Amino acid sequence: MSARDELPVQGAEQTLTRGHVGSPDPRPNARRLLQGRGVYIDDLRLPRLAHVVFLRSPHAHARIVRVDSSRARQAPGVIAIFDGATIAQVCKPWVGVLAHLKGIRSPTQYPLAMERACWQGEPVIAVVAQTRAQGEDARDLVEIEWETLPALVDMDDALAGNPVLHPELGDNICFQREVDTGGIDQVFAQADIVVEETFHFGRHTGVCPEGRAILADYNAAEHSLTVHHATQAPHMMHDIISRHLDIPEANVRVICHDVGGAYGIKVHVYPDEMCTAAIAMLLRRPVKFQADRMESFVSDIHAREHKATVRLAATKDGRILGFDLHDLTAIGPYSVYPRTSGIEGNQVVNLTGGPYRHSHYRARMQAVFTNKNVTCQYRAVGHPIAVAITEGIVDLAAQRLNIDPAEFRRRNLIPDDAYPYAFPSGIRFEKLSHHQCLERLLALMNYEGLRADQAQARERGCYRGIGLAAMIEVTNPSAAFYGVGGARISSQDGATLRLEPTGALTVLCSVTEQGQGTETVFAQIAADTVGISMDKVRVITGDTATTPYGGGTWGSRGAGIGGEAVLQSGRALRANILEAAAAILACDRATLEVANDAIVDRLSLRPLLTLAELGRICYYRPDTLPPGFQSELMVTRHYVPRDYAFAFTNGIQASWVEVDTETGFVKLLGHWCVEDCGTVINPLLVDEQIRGGVVQGIGAALFEECCYDDAGQMLNAHLGDYLVPMAGEMPDIVCAHVQTPTHTSELGAKGAGEAGTAGAPAAVMNAINDALVPLEARVTAQPFTPERILAALGRV
Amino acid sequence: MKPSAFDYVRPSSVDEAIAHLEQFGDRAKVIAGGQTLMATLNMRLSAPELLVDIGRIPGLSGIEVRGSLVSIGALTTHREIERSALLARHVPLLTQAAPHIAHAAIRNSGTIGGSIAFADPAAEWPACCLALDAVIVIRGAGGERRVPARNYFHNLYETDLSATEIITAIECPITPPARRSVFLELARRQGDYAIVGLALLARIDADKLHEVALAFVGAGPTPMLATTAMTALEGRTPDAETLHAAREALTRDLDPGPDLYTSAATKRHLAGVLLGRAIAQLMSGGDQTHGTA
Amino acid sequence: MALPETEITLRVNGETVRKRVEPRQHLIDFLREGLDLTGSHVGCEHGVCGACTVRVDGRIVRGCLMLAVQADGRSVETIEGVSDSGELADLQHAFHQRNALQCGFCTPGMLLCAGELLATTPAATREQIREHISGNYCRCTGYQAIVDAIETTLASRRANPAGAGT
Incomplete structure (x- = not known):
């Protein structure tokens, strides 16, 4: 029997329509969350639980002269107090570099600062107490004498080596990369037009509703550590905890319960979390660290602080010739382990100019050390920067050439029939659908109608604008992302499917759930592939003791990679079920099919044997089966993409805004997104991924920024002052999909988690600038605050 | 923490x-x-x-008319003020301002007395009390005293209230039907403290403004009564020239400090914009709507 | 440092509870740590995010901006209570159908917040819904599905007032 005959869900060129795949099934696991019956780390109740709080550096850069914890040790409820040297005895330090990021450097980082603190918020002393409040009381009694050192805050100062933060490194450059396809100076010199702009991007952080959390439970008798962790990558953490705390891999277990938002924030190694695990060992008891909101702002990774100058050359008939980019980004005092802080800038280089056909590209990116909080990969890594740079300069070129922005894109987007396509820089695309997406978007938003409305509004002094942002997104990452650089981060994922005696199906998958709906998607795929109803499928994720080995959830890989593992596992299980059924029914396996929780006759679909009966016989009465037959009702399959390093997706967004030119306030009137993530397994979930991502992107465009003063103090480390998008200002967002399944998997799914965040800031920026065209004003520094817009308008 | x-x-x-x-x-x-x-x-x-x-001390909550005043107990919540038919009729400025205060759950608990005691210059009630020429009723060991709001706010978080006193009520003069009110503010997000806001009252007679009262939110170390601008508007038709003069006057009346996202100069600019919008709204009917800028 | 404790008696989800608490303990920590009602979440502890929204004497409050001692003698309802009573079952169903949640951390607070709008403003517009929930932070959904679910529930309650809740 060929694979095609056996695979019920999809032929190579077909859209998935049958059964659950493709249908907007609600998430079964949402029910417990709707009743407050989820379990986040802080909800766990363990005997003898101790709470750890961290004294964090109040200075951006300071030497620790003397620590006196004597008063603190006497405070009620205090169990222990640890400094960096003590923790370093049980937890090995780390260096956040990857071999394939040539030249990347970082100093050694310890769980607690050793002699010097390098950012405001770096953990310095750990206070363990019976309650959080007692820990905080004692923390207030720890006395530290500091010698403040000059704080390196500005990224240009950092680039100039003024001063050098880590003298042993010689300068402040963590990582730099150059791409040059050659001949660019000549192309730019001869081009009809060249436009240039410098864009500024504010630092962001993820602001997970649930702060970072870890509960480490050490069993001294077994020298084993069970770590309950709000993480996206339990197996990665398993490996790291094992190696850095010197506990055999088999003695570590990482369990990931419900996670209150992650967005990339919870996929990194954090010094305070490693310290918590070390303390559990030292104290031989369960210890919990639950980050509170204020410390989250100075200890969760930050991202996106960039200054990028870009030039675009084009012909007078509006054909893009090339892009020339210089990007500078500040990453804090350490490159974050194990993914490094070089990836975001690397992505900016990879993605800038990405949707457009062009022949010449030169990029130079430098990531520099500063005395601000560390930065690392946060949702849509690098994409919002690259898309804003690209779409901002593309709009400027269109404006200069007096070509409508939609038409300019029509002339330059890579044609839909040009695939496979490769840039001179080496990026390869399997198949994208830019033009289909563009035309769909223009129809969906009634582009011509909005242009007419815009013209009428201008007549009455009302400034409205349309912003378009085409994008490409990196999803389904292979080992090319981290593994080739030496990081022990799995790019393959596995799924185990087990038919239970009652005919139910248990799915265990190495991809985790943070609310995106991965478990639901797996249930849908498993149900369809095996031939079982969805209410009989139970999905288990997030436990390194029970699930197959895998990477977890990041880089929009859950559905595309984990889903394919489930599909392959489901196919294999179905084959085994048919083997068993043929043995029980004493008939030719080829005449049988699994459908609706039963073995049916393949031609008539007449039920022959329920899966419950099959399970009963195979598990409890195998003595009745033919001699020598052994049923295998549990199978495991793994999957990793091999043909392409990444499954690139594409899409386009549009924003429709009104700018109050007296106040500088921007009102979001509408937002549209047409996206191609290949096979849409569950449109309900994909749309919410898009919408949530768009709103995160709008946050970047209008509200969010980690503000620092010249001394390296974060000024708005508080949810009242760091402005996140709330319901009152957000628009309704219209989503639509073009489906171009990837042929690298049978499922055909690509990732959907990055698109919204990738494109929204650029769309909003272009919309604001479009509104301001008649006033000859432009904004290029995110977030676009009333102050910045009024300044651009010359009103303040 | x-x-x-x-x-x-x-x-x-x-x-x-x-x-x-x-x-x-x-x-x-x-x-x-x-x-x-x-x-x-x-x-x-x-x-x-x-x-x-003091949350359960009897007699400190509730809204009642006493002659030409409405007395609002210190423990009266923002929500009770927002929903009070009595206030909507007699002191509509408060009804207009209430929805701008934070969010539903906070309006359910927060009290007007607490707001006046804390005296955040970015809060709504202090500016409303200035504009309304309200009286703050204060009790201490020595008994009760009545302090006009216009003498109450001294400096940033500094008021006439001592550490051993308690506010028991706010007394607002009833706004005559002919005197209209407008409350406007500019906040980045619904319920945020405003960058700048204002409370405006005036009677319009033959297109001229009378009994003008104008107080600003977020425009100085205290809520700011814009006396120079009030004078510039008093008895005049708010034409372009008058408005320009009033906006100019604000440079003397206001003393905004910068916040994280907004410079003092921008706050001054925005205060002027709001003034123009408030007067336009006042002339076109004022208290019919809850103002948003 | 002396840590005085005070005895409080209150009703929580219909049950009378008597406990000794530190005066400094806020209501949400009391519910979670004292009573193990972990459905209400600690989000920011400065009154901004709304994850700790619970009901006291029938009105929604921020659990982090009220001390447990202030709830003495009062009636507190949490997501566990309103789930068991079925009072918000229609809203919870609408949230489920519309996928108006992802990570679920904000959801209990969001539901209680929305419940107050259902009770007080049956004809609320989309704009009023957005305004009412504007103090409840959700990082996952982009809010639209939440607004949709509340709007759907308002409409179904208007069409069938007797069927509210269960």
Whole structure:
């Protein structure tokens, strides 16, 4: 029997329509969350639980002269107090570099600062107490004498080596990369037009509703550590905890319960979390660290602080010739382990100019050390920067050439029939659908109608604008992302499917759930592939003791990679079920099919044997089966993409805004997104991924920024002052999909988690600038605050 | 973060509460709705030894008309003010301002007395009290005193209220039907403290403004009564020239400091924009709508 | 440092509870740590995010901006209570159908917040819904599905007032 005959869900060129795949099934696991019956780390109740709080550096850069914890040790409820040297005895330090990021450097980082603190918020002393409040009381009694050192805050100062933060490194450059396809100076010199702009991007952080959390439970008798962790990558953490705390891999277990938002924030190694695990060992008891909101702002990774100058050359008939980019980004005092802080800038280089056909590209990116909080990969890594740079300069070129922005894109987007396509820089695309997406978007938003409305509004002094942002997104990452650089981060994922005696199906998958709906998607795929109803499928994720080995959830890989593992596992299980059924029914396996929780006759679909009966016989009465037959009702399959390093997706967004030119306030009137993530397994979930991502992107465009003063103090480390998008200002967002399944998997799914965040800031920026065209004003520094817009308008 | 430890008392009378305050002085804090204080306690920005909870003292809550005044008990919540038919009829400015205060859950708990006691210049009630020429009723060991709002706000978080006194009520003159009011503010997000806001009252007679009262939110160390601008508008038709003069006058009346995202100059600019919009709204009917800028 | 404790008696989800608490403990920590009602979440502890929204005497409050001692003698309802009573079952169903949640951390607070709008403003517009929930932070959904679910529930309650809740 060929694979095609056996695979019920999809032929190579077909859209998935049958059964659950493709249908907007609600998430079964949402029910417990709707009743407050989820379990986040802080909800766990363990005997003898101790709470750890961290004294964090109040200075951006300071030497620790003397620590006196004597008063603190006497405070009620205090169990222990640890400094960096003590923790370093049980937890090995780390260096956040990857071999394939040539030249990347970082100093050694310890769980607690050793002699010097390098950012405001770096953990310095750990206070363990019976309650959080007692820990905080004692923390207030720890006395530290500091010698403040000059704080390196500005990224240009950092680039100039003024001063050098880590003298042993010689300068402040963590990582730099150059791409040059050659001949660019000549192309730019001869081009009809060249436009240039410098864009500024504010630092962001993820602001997970649930702060970072870890509960480490050490069993001294077994020298084993069970770590309950709000993480996206339990197996990665398993490996790291094992190696850095010197506990055999088999003695570590990482369990990931419900996670209150992650967005990339919870996929990194954090010094305070490693310290918590070390303390559990030292104290031989369960210890919990639950980050509170204020410390989250100075200890969760930050991202996106960039200054990028870009030039675009084009012909007078509006054909893009090339892009020339210089990007500078500040990453804090350490490159974050194990993914490094070089990836975001690397992505900016990879993605800038990405949707457009062009022949010449030169990029130079430098990531520099500063005395601000560390930065690392946060949702849509690098994409919002690259898309804003690209779409901002593309709009400027269109404006200069007096070509409508939609038409300019029509002339330059890579044609839909040009695939496979490769840039001179080496990026390869399997198949994208830019033009289909563009035309769909223009129809969906009634582009011509909005242009007419815009013209009428201008007549009455009302400034409205349309912003378009085409994008490409990196999803389904292979080992090319981290593994080739030496990081022990799995790019393959596995799924185990087990038919239970009652005919139910248990799915265990190495991809985790943070609310995106991965478990639901797996249930849908498993149900369809095996031939079982969805209410009989139970999905288990997030436990390194029970699930197959895998990477977890990041880089929009859950559905595309984990889903394919489930599909392959489901196919294999179905084959085994048919083997068993043929043995029980004493008939030719080829005449049988699994459908609706039963073995049916393949031609008539007449039920022959329920899966419950099959399970009963195979598990409890195998003595009745033919001699020598052994049923295998549990199978495991793994999957990793091999043909392409990444499954690139594409899409386009549009924003429709009104700018109050007296106040500088921007009102979001509408937002549209047409996206191609290949096979849409569950449109309900994909749309919410898009919408949530768009709103995160709008946050970047209008509200969010980690503000620092010249001394390296974060000024708005508080949810009242760091402005996140709330319901009152957000628009309704219209989503639509073009489906171009990837042929690298049978499922055909690509990732959907990055698109919204990738494109929204650029769309909003272009919309604001479009509104301001008649006033000859432009904004290029995110977030676009009333102050910045009024300044651009010359009103303040 | 969790608050530092403190003791807690819940007196059943104002006198009892004042006795506690007399004993502890500035080592005690009064809590009513707690919507500002609790956040500062949780952040350990404030660490009192004693918390005096006045939240259940009888007689400190409710809205009633007394002659030409409406008396609002100090413990009256923002929500009760927002929903009061009595206030909508007699002091509509308060009805207009209430929806701008934070969010539903906070309006359910936060009190007008707490807001006036804390005296955040970015809060709505202090500016409303200035514009309305309200009187703050204060009780201390020596008895009761009535302080006009216009004498009450001294400096940033500094008021006429001593550490051993309690606000018991706010008395607002009834706004005559002919006197219209507008409340506007510019906040980045619904419910945020405003960058700038204003409360405006005036009677319009033959297109001229009379009995103009104008107070600003977020435009100085205290809520700011814009007396020079009020004079510039008084008795005049708010034409372009008058408006220009009033906006110019604001440079003398206001003293905004920068915040994280907005410079002082921008705040001044925005105050002028709001003034123009408020007057336009006033001329076109004013208190019919809840103003948003 | 002395850590005085005070005895409080209150009703929580219909049950009378008597406990000794530190005065400094806010209501949400009391519910979670004292009573193990972990459905209400600690989000920011400065009153901004709304994850700790619970009901006291029938009105929604921020659990982090009220001390447990202030709830003495009062009636507190949490997501566990309203789920068991079925009072918000229609809203919870609408959230489920519309996928108006992802990570679920904000959801209990969001539901209680929305419940107050259902009770007080049956004809609320989309704009009023957005305004009412504007103090409840959700990082996952982009809010639209939440607004949709509340709007759907309002409409179904208007069409069938007797069928509210269960």
